[in-house]
Amino acid sequence: MRVRYLHLETTDPAVNLATEEWLLRQDTADVFMLWRNRPSIIIGRNQNAHAQINAAFVAAQGIPVVRRLTGGGAVFHDLGNVNFTFITTGRTTTALDFKRFTDPIVAALQKIGLPCRLDGRNDLTVHGRKISGNAQFALGNRVLHHGTLLYAASMPDIARALVVNPVKYQDRAVKSVAARVANIRSFLQEPLSVEDFIQFIFTEIVPRGQSDDRRLTPVEQQGIQLLADRKYRSYEWNFGRSPKYAFSKYIRTDGGVVEIHFDVAGGVILALKIFGEFFSKNELVSLENKVRGCCHSREALLKRLEDVNLDDYMLGVDTGTFVDCFF
Template identity: 35%
Template sequence: MYCIDSRSTDVYFNLAAEEYLLKRKRQDYFMVWQSEPSVVIGKNQSVQTEVNEECALKKGIHLARRFSGGGAVYHDKGNINLTFIETTAQPFFEMYLQRVVDFLETLGISAYADKRLGLYVEGKKISGSAQCIHKDRVMYHCTLLFATDLALLETVLKENSSDAEPIPGLEAVRAVPSVHSAVTNIDCYLDTPIHIMRFIRLLFHYFLTEDEENAIYHFSKDDLSAIQRLRKEKYANEDWIYHRIALKKDLS
C-alpha cells in the first residue's frame, strides 16, 4: 500500500486526488489530509437543505461535494480525513473501520461503530464515513474530529427533516438527508494531551508500518497536473457543487 501525507489543505484538490487515485491508478493507497474550513456534502445531497449558507459565507467556509454518498460533514484544521483505496473483488468496508478503531486503541481511546459505520466514544460521534465502488476499485474515507470547532460545526450544518426533498435544479432527484448525532473531539479523551500534528504523525506511521511492503508516495508532476485539472473542471465548479450535474470532464 502506498501512503500519502497530503499537505494541501485545499478541499477541492484533495477530493480530486481521491477520485484520481480511485479511477486512474491500480495500486492500493492510504491518504491522510486536512482542509481549510469547509462543508462537504454527499453526491446525492442538496447544499440548500444541508448548509447554513449565510453562516458559511460570513465565516469564509468553502462548500464542496464529494463523489461518494453519505451525509454532510464539516472540516477544519482540527479535523483529519483518512482515505483508503484498494483493488478488490469483495469490498469489506468494516475492515477499514476496524483499522481506525485499532489505531485509536493504541492511544487509549475505546471507540465503537454503529450500523452507518460512524465511530463513537461514550455515546458521542467522532467520525463519519462514506464509501464508493468503481469497477473493481473501492474507496472508504472518514473524518476524525480531533479538535474541531464544534460550535461552528453545529451552526453551519442544518438540522433538516428526515424526508428526502428534491435537489434544487434537479427536481427529479431526491436529496438524501443527513442523520445528525451529538459529536465530540478526540483530544477530550487523551490521557496525555498531544498536538494535532503529532497525532497525524502517529496515525500516518501506524498505517505506513502495518505492512513491511508499504511505502510513502509523493504525487508526480503528471499526477498533480491531472488532479489540478479535475479540481478546476469538477470539484471547484459551482455546477457540480450546487446541482450535481454530470460534467463532461468527469473521469470514466
Template identity: 30%
Template sequence: MGVEVMWEKTHLRVLDTGLRRAAENIALNRTLLECHQAGDSPHTLRFLRFTPCALVGFHQNVEQALRVDHCRAEGIHIQRRITGGGAIYFDPGQIGWELYVDRRFLGTAHMGEIARRICEAAADGIRRLGVDARYRPRNDIEVDGRKISGTGGAFDGNAIMYQGTLLIDFDVERMLRVLRIPAEKCSDKAIASARERVTNLRALLGEPPPLARVQSALAGAFAEAFQVELVPVDDLNPREQPHFAQALAEIDREDWVYQRHRPAGGMPLLEAVHRCPGGLMRAGVMLDEARDIIRQVWITGDFFVNPRRMLVDLEASLKETPVAELEANIHRFFDAYRVEMLMLSREDFLQVLRKALDSRDPASTRAQTHAAG
C-alpha cells in the same frame, strides 16, 4: 528526479497531502480513485486536512443540507464530495484518512463487509492513541457511544476509495450553524446535547496528540489489518499529476458543487422524506395532475450507492411515467441495473416516491377524479 518505486501487492503507499482547500482535496479523491482503477496508482493510504469548509455528500442538495449564506459570510468553502453520506463541516482540527485499494486487497466485494473491515482497522488505530474506539454500523466509530469518526466510500469498477475523519479538536457550535438544521437545535441546550453525542481526542486525552503520532497509529493499524508494508512518499507520481490538474479544473466550479437542484418548471413539486437503515432520503415529484403522469423526479440523500450515477439513471427512467405504473417501472429499472447499495433497497426508493405522491392536496385529487368521471 528520483527513481520510482516498484510497487508490490504487499505495499501500501502512504501519502500526506497536508492542509488544502476543499476543491483540491476532492480533486485528489477523484484523481487517486480513477488512477487506481486505471492501474496508474498503487494501493494508497492518504492523510489530509482541510481549511474551513462544508462538504455535502454526492447525492445531496446544497441548499437543503447547508446554510449557504452563513458559509459565505464566514468564508467557509462549500464543496461536493464524490462519496455519498451527509453534510459535514471540516476545519484544521480534524484529520482525514483515505484508502485507495481494490476488492482483492480487502478480500471481499460486499459493501457492508468492506466498511466493517476498514472501520475496525481504523478503530484499532484510534485505540493505539489511548481511547476505547469501536466500530458502529453503518459507518461510524465511537468512544463510549459518542462519535469520534465518520466514514464513507466510493467505487470505480474494482477500485475502492474509503475515507474517514478523526476529530482531534472540534467546534460543535460552528458545525451546527453551518448545517441546515432547525433553529431550535442551535440553542444552548441543543449545543450541549450535541456535545454529548460527539467527542474528540482533545476532550478524551486532555490535549491533542501530535499529528505525526495520529498518522503513525492509523497507518500501523491498517498495515497490520491488511498485512502490508508501508512505503511513505512525498508527492503524486508523474501519471497522477496531470490527472489532478484536470480534476481540479472540473471540481473547482459552481456547476459541480450545485449540481443536485430541484426540478424547475411550472408544475407543483410534491416532496417527501424517508428515513431508512441506509440513511435519509428526500424526493421531489413534478406531477402533471391532469394526466396523472410523473413529469420528473428528484432524489437526494445521505446514502451510499455504486455506481454513483445510479440516481441520475433512475430519475431519467421515471420521466413521463404514469402514476399507475410507478411501481412496475421501478422494479423494471432495478431488475436491469447492476447496483450496490449499503443498507438500502429498491423498496426505499419506491416508498419515498409514494410518500411524495401521497402529499397531494386531497381536494385536487377529488377534483381530478370527478373530472375523469
C-alpha cells in the same frame, strides 16, 4: 499488491477530493492517505447542497461547499479534523464493507486509550459520542473508503455551518442526521498536537519496514489540479447536481413581508412566484421573468439583478435583502 502511503500537504478541499478520484480512476495501486481541509462543508453525492447549510454563515465566512464522490450526509471540515482514505483493488462483493477499513483505525485509536468501536454501519464512537463518519464509493473492482477523525474540530463552527431550516426545502434528497459528536483529543489523558496525531496514525497504519513515500508525482499533481478546477470547484458539480427541489421562504423586510416560492432543477431556478405586502410600481411578473433561469447561487442572483431598480418592484426592499429571500 503495491500500496502507496500519502500525506497530502494541501488543505484545499477541491484538490483533496480530486486527489481521491484521480487515484481511484488513474492509479492501480492500493492507497492509504491522510489529509485535512481548511474550513469547508463537504456534502454527500446525493444531497441537496443548499438544504444542508446555513447559507448566511457560510456566505459570511467564505466557506466553500464541495460535493464528494461518496454518499451519506454533510460534514464540516477544518484543520482540527483529520481525514483518512483507503483505495483498494479486488472488490469481490457489491455490499459495502465498512468494518474492513475501519478496523485498523479502531485498533490505532484503542492503542492510545480510546474505547473506540464501529457503531451501526458507518460511525466510530467513544462512549456513545461520534468521532468518525465513514462512506464508500465503488468503481469497477476498485473501492474508495474515507472517513473523518474529529480530533480538535471547532464544535461551534460545526453547529453554525450545518444548521438550516428544513421546512424551506421540499425534496427527496438524502438528509444529514444530527449526531452527538466529540473530539478525540477530549478523551486523551495526554493530548497530542494535530500534527503528532497524524504522525501516530501513519506509524500505526504503515507496516514496519514499508517504504513510506508520501508524495504525489508532478504529473499526478497536474492531472489532479485540472480535475479540481474543472469539477470540484464548479457550480455544476457542487450545486447543479442537487436533486430537483422546491423552496419557499417568508421574510419581513423594511418594505414589508416578502414571500417567495420556486422550483430548482439542475441547479437552475425554474417556476417562481413572488408575493408580499410591499408596494410596487411595476408588475412582479417582469421581475420573476428576470430571475427565472438563473443559477440558485447568491453570486449569480446578484449579477442577474445588478441592472434592476428593485424599488420599481418592491419599494423599500434592497437587492441584498431580496437575494437573501432565496436562501
